[in-house]
Amino acid sequence: MSISSKPATNSYSHSQAKLSRDPNPDPEAKPTAMMDLVLVEKTLLGLFTAIIVAIVVSKLRNKRFKLPPGPLPVPIFGNWLQVGDDLNHRNLTALARRFGDILLLRMGQRNLVVVSSPDHARDVLHTQGVEFGSRTRNVVFDIFTGKGQDMVFTVYGDHWRKMRRIMTVPFFTNKVVQQNRSGWEAEAQAVIDDVKANPIAATDGIILRRRLQLMMYNNMYRIMFNRRFESEDDALFLKLKALNGERSRLAQSFEYNYGDFIPILRPFLRGYLKICKDVKERRLQLFKDYFLEERKKLVSSGGMDKSGMKCAIDHILEAEQKGEINEDNVLYIIENINVAAIETTLWSIEWGIAELVNHPDIQHKLRNELDTVLGPGVPVTEPDIQNLPYLQAVIKETLRLRMAIPLLVPHMNLHDAKLGGYDIPAESKILVNAWWLANNPELWKNPEEFRPERFFEEETKVETNGNDFRYLPFGVGRRSCPGIILALPILSITIGRLVQNFELFPPPGEKKIDTSEKGGQFSLHILKHSTIVCKPRVL
Ligand code: HEM
Numbered sequence: 001m002s003i004s005s006k007p008a009t010n011s012y013s014h015s016q017a018k019l020s021r022d023p024n025p026d027p028e029a030k031p032t033a034m035m036d037l038v039l040v041e042k043t044l045l046g047l048f049t050a051i052i053v054a055i056v057v058s059k060l061r062n063k064r065f066k067l068p069p070g071p072l073p074v075p076i077f078g079n080w081l082q083v084g085d086d087l088n089h090r091n092l093t094a095l096a097r098r099f100g101d102i103l104l105l106r107m108g109q110r111n112l113v114v115v116s117s118p119d120h121a122r123d124v125l126h127t128q129g130v131e132f133g134s135r136t137r138n139v140v141f142d143i144f145t146g147k148g149q150d151m152v153f154t155v156y157g158d159h160w161r162k163m164r165r166i167m168t169v170p171f172f173t174n175k176v177v178q179q180n181r182s183g184w185e186a187e188a189q190a191v192i193d194d195v196k197a198n199p200i201a202a203t204d205g206i207i208l209r210r211r212l213q214l215m216m217y218n219n220m221y222r223i224m225f226n227r228r229f230e231s232e233d234d235a236l237f238l239k240l241k242a243l244n245g246e247r248s249r250l251a252q253s254f255e256y257n258y259g260d261f262i263p264i265l266r267p268f269l270r271g272y273l274k275i276c277k278d279v280k281e282r283r284l285q286l287f288k289d290y291f292l293e294e295r296k297k298l299v300s301s302g303g304m305d306k307s308g309m310k311c312a313i314d315h316i317l318e319a320e321q322k323g324e325i326n327e328d329n330v331l332y333i334i335e336n337i338n339v340a341a342i343e344t345t346l347w348s349i350e351w352g353i354a355e356l357v358n359h360p361d362i363q364h365k366l367r368n369e370l371d372t373v374l375g376p377g378v379p380v381t382e383p384d385i386q387n388l389p390y391l392q393a394v395i396k397e398t399l400r401l402r403m404a405i406p407l408l409v410p411h412m413n414l415h416d417a418k419l420g421g422y423d424i425p426a427e428s429k430i431l432v433n434a435w436w437l438a439n440n441p442e443l444w445k446n447p448e449e450f451r452p453e454r455f456f457e458e459e460t461k462v463e464t465n466g467n468d469f470r471y472l473p474f475g476v477g478r479r480s481c482p483g484i485i486l487a488l489p490i491l492s493i494t495i496g497r498l499v500q501n502f503e504l505f506p507p508p509g510e511k512k513i514d515t516s517e518k519g520g521q522f523s524l525h526i527l528k529h530s531t532i533v534c535k536p537r538v539l
Helices: 002-010 010-023 029-064 087-099 118-127 139-144 158-171 176-195 197-202 206-226 235-252 258-259 264-302 313-321 327-358 361-372 380-388 389-401 483-501
Strands: 102-107 112-115 417-419 422-424 427-431 502-505 518-520 525-526 529-534
Touching: 010 029, 010 518, 087 102, 087 112, 112 118, 118 417, 118 427, 139 235, 139 258, 139 264, 139 313, 158 313, 158 327, 176 380, 197 483, 206 235, 206 264, 206 313, 206 327, 206 483, 235 264, 235 327, 258 264, 264 313, 264 327, 313 327, 327 361, 327 389, 327 483, 327 502, 327 525, 361 380, 361 389, 380 389, 380 483, 389 483, 483 502
Parallel strands: 112 427
Antiparallel strands: 102 112, 417 422, 502 529, 518 525
């Protein structure tokens, strides 16, 4: 509207002259129609010029670059209209089957390179780990990370190195595991006790995830702040969970792709980005007011627990006092742990339980191992895990078939680079299809089967730490997941204790639980949170 009203005033006299000769003058309609024509003409001309420029630029670039294969891009939109928004691991696998192990998609202005073989994954994550060690952000991630003031989404360089160093001692060492393991065991036991106390759990079943979510928040908030939430109805827990949920939904959605891919459409994203900014501000404020400031007060009043044990945030605040990082960085560290640690581990627990319910023979075998190695009724603890190979294999198989981050967190090359004989233009988004590497039938025997035994039969050497480029649930190399050291024992303790205490079934009348998947920009979780019948075992 505002566009067509402006030229109307500019060309007033010309229109007036025409009007006076018109036998049927309509002073309102005619000038508007004229103006509309002018506007259409201008738009078409603009579009035509843009197309010519796009073609020339792409021809010039193609001359310089030997780009990876991919579907034929059209000007402006690239391949976006052909491949659509939902570039999940399965759709990208279908594209890799057509175009090969390195393929290029032009999503509007953005280049997206998909890597689908172990050798190329090695190149991206290990051999050329520095070249491909940055992260892309888009307009939404820019908001949630303050343009990379965090650790997970920052480019490879001094800031990332500093953040990773500062976070290692408080979060990612065996000492942290030893300090926190009894807390995780207590949280898992609290889940068992609550489920046992709920008679419906044994008959109709319950959505176990809800209670496990509280457990995961408690596991991570104990490490960060030495805090826990009493119940699923705790007001602060509800607030936190809602804001984290909004943040994940807004960031993982495909809804904003158009504004990200085609910068001239960005003004139409204004409403979406405003909501993102609002959620981000409220969330960081909540971290600050209810956790950071509280902890500072407690420390300054000497009211820490008797052991004087530091929690993670005490270490991080020391780094702030030394001037190594600022308060925003502290808040973004809390933000990163909230997104990277809680839901990923929870999704994996949820998938593991779903597979055990749908494979009663495997569930039975696991329970037997726990009973035999530990003795019936002796709760599994962290040091026991090394003596429970079948439990470890169940976790490995869950992470293989149901990878929580199937495309890893997108990588990026800051400068023009080479990969598999192709040129990769600077600032391409690099997706390693880790799910396909671990589910490609040319690389694995019957990969669609949930079969933990594979790790005792044909795959005895494969570990979760990335020693085999076909199996990278936590990535490998510089940007690999530092949280693996916490995630594996939490997964084992939780799944182990549930199987020790309950027989797990689908709800009455159902043979299996629905394991349909739901993916986001780079996440994969179960579509419907399953109802699980938990029958307490009589020991
Ligand atoms: C089952 C649970 C988890 C899975 C499957 C998982 C998986 C991953 C993956 C695939 C990446 C990206 C690797 C890459 O881009 O090359 C990643 C990065 C990361 N994860 Fe995890 N993760 C889990 C749990 C955790 C936990 C518990 C924490 C923290 C306590 C954590 C913290 C991080 C951080 C900070 C990064 C970013 C590292 C960087 O960019 O340098 N993760 N994770």
